[in-house]
Amino acid sequence: MKLTEDQITRYSRHILLKEVGGKGQQKLLNGRVLIIGAGGLGAPIALYLAAAGVGTIGIADADNVDLSNLQRQVIHFTPDIGKPKVLSAREKMIAINPELNVVTYDTWVTAENIAGMIAEYDFVIDGTDNFAAKFLINDACVLAGKPYSHGGILQFDGQTMTVLPGQSPCYRCIFPEPPPKDAIPTCSQAGVIGVLPGVLGTLQATEAIKYLLGAGDLLTGRLLTYSALRMKFREIPIKQSAKCPICGEHPSISELKDEVDALTVCDLGH
Incomplete structure (x- = not known):
């Protein structure tokens, strides 16, 4: 199917790029891209992928807009509370x-529904706010062979990496299991600078594109970390772990489960 005249005009700056055309x-x-989390990270991701x-x-989140979200979740406005x-x-x-097809999932992702949800998409983006969801997304994508982008933020710092199952390290290669409860403060306890998810979210959107x-x-x-206070990026080489519980030589995870005791790390989706 050829691009229409309106599409040629709308996407003209893309079309000028030899890597796009x-x-x-x-x-x-x-x-087809699925965004899990419609909060701090999900907001810029959704806006830029739409543009x-x-x-x-697809966009999945079961929360409602709250006044405290508006400091960083730029896709939501005051009348949306x-x-x-x-x-x-x-x-x-x-x-x-x-002209977009935007599919909404007004629900939390769980071990019961995530496999069916990600099956419809080419690429998945983790914009969630808790370790339980992050480990679940990693496991579901690895088992299904779905590429995805991980992202996380807290205070002035953020991190992101892309996972190609079977070809690159996964989240559990770095973090085999969730940290102990209360080991890391939440954003509601420690805070987060409002612009931080904009930086990390646009990086994740770039990876999807x-x-x-x-x-x-x-x-x-590679795990890319960012410090807003120091205005520094750091790239940490990551190797696939032979001991990884899901993509290692002797995986112990063969089915999905909810990490019910994992703590919330940041108010990204809420």
């Missing part, structure tokens, strides 16, 4: 790009 833009329009023309975007986040997010995404295009080098085998 008309064929690349068509790949984006045919692409870029990713044709089908009390509205389901996925509906608030969808309205802004469609306002940017009416590059994956769909098949362009550039993905953030695999």
Whole structure:
């Protein structure tokens, strides 16, 4: 299918790039990306993927917009307080790009529903706020062979990496299991600077776009950390662990389960 005249105009700055062009833009329009979490990270991710023309975007979150969210969750506005986040997010995404197919999941991801949810998508983005969800997303994507982007923030610091199951290290290669409860403060306890998820979220959106295009080098085998206070990025090489409980030589995880005792790390989705 050829791009329409309106699409050529809308995506003209993409089409000028030799790494994208008309064929690349068509790949984006045919692409399917799932964002889990419609909060701090999910907000810039959703806005930029919508603007870029990713044709089908799923967004999952069971929370409603709260006044305390507005300091950093830029997809939600003051009149949205009390509205389901996925509906608030969808309205802004469609306002940017009416031709999108935005699929909303007004629910928390669990071991029971995540496999069916991610099956419909080419790439998954973790914009969640707790270790239970992060480990579940990693495990579901590794078992299903789905590429995904991990992201996390707290105070002035953030981190992100991309996982290609079977080709790169996964989240459990670095962190085999969730930390003990109360070992790390939450954002409601320790705070988070409002612009931080914007930086990390746009990096995650970039990884999704590059994956769909098949362009550039993905953030695999590397954990990228960012300090807003020091304005420094650091890249930490990561190797696949032979002892990884899900992608190692003798995996002990073969089915999904909810980490019910894992603590909330940051108010990203809430």
